[in-house]
Amino acid sequence: MPGTVLLLAAAPVGKGGLVDAASVLPVLAAVPPAVLAGTDTANVVELADPLEPQAVLTRLRAAAAAPGPLTVYVTGQLQLDRRQRLPHLALARTTPATVRYTALPWHWVREELRLRPTGATTLLLDLHADAETWEWLRSHPLDSGRNNAVYGRVAPPPARRTVATPSYMKAVATILRSGHRPPLEQLHQQALGRIAPESGGTDLVLTAPGPVTGDPHAAITAAVQSGRHADADALAARHEQAAVRAHGPASEEALHWTEVRADLAMFAGDPVRSCRTWLAVATTRLNAGQAPDTPAVEAAADRAHHQWSQIHDTARVRELGASLAELRGRVPGRRAGALDDVQRRLAGLGV
Secondary structure (H helix, E strand, C coil): CCEEEEEEEECCCCCCCCECHHHHHHHHHCCCHHHHHCCCCEEEEEEECCCCHHHHHHHHHHHHHCCCCEEEEEEEEEEECCCCCCEEECCCCCCCCCHHHHCEEHHHHHHHHCCCCCCCEEEEEEEEECHHHHHHHCCCCCCCCCCCEEEEEEECCCCCCCCECCHHHHHHHHHHCCCCCCCHHHHHHHHHHHHHHHHCCCCEEEEECCCCCCCHHHHHHHHHHCCCHHHHHHHHHHHHHHHHHHHCCCCHHHHHHHHHHHHHHHHCCCHHHHHHHHHHHHHHHHHCCCCCCCHHHHHHHHHHHHHHHCCCCHHHHHHHHHHHHHHHHHCCCCCCCHHHHHHHHHHHCCC
């Protein structure tokens, strides 16, 4: 089965940039796609200094939906948003004041990859952090998802008026240009060895080889990939019910499986059921006291909105649109005009 490779290099343009992220892309592009992916053949998608987080999300979502192994190479700069103090991958237009709206929330990466089979996803990361984010990372691990293998480093901010080089990723690319991809742990250690004199031991080293056997997500994903959507949903429903009995309907354990079922409805081509489920997730989280700008609440509202936009049955558009409009009044999300979008579509139907 062919693999998929996503090459993402991003950093603010101008004085806010800490790293010359895009400089690594020519080196990575010189590596044969199959070697980048560790498969016989591979499709490569390259994003160089993207401007909009939604555009990156679209490419990431498409890569996550592809069958077969996925390898994501990310080079760039981490910054915290001022409201929630959560890490974001800064993009070309990002400034400290606009992180929330112009950068890619790191939890979007985790969310988009969470339903992929165990062991099917690898992230290789070469990230630089500004001073505030560097301090935050010393006590908060960078969560890239429990199903994914993660290798790389986060470097502290460079000296003033200095732009850093993505030396870890360049070392990885140089090793791979030989035409041979060693085991990932070995590749990671070789790259760290090459940059050791430069880093001086100050980098945060990222190593998460991924989880071991028996994960129900793998069985669910296998069922989806073979077209057995009802079986996938039934398995997720059993785990959801068990989590509700053990932890309660508003627990993270139960909500996780409800979210899985919302995604499964999307994969099955049932936007009505998916939208309805995401609406329920958002409402449950809000009723449990979570703030409207909590990442999980925003994600549920955004996904409900997206699935609603895929519905063509007028009666269902009206029914779910009323609930979505009420939700958008409480959870506007990061994109301006979300509530207006719902109201315009409903007005067009005479609601």
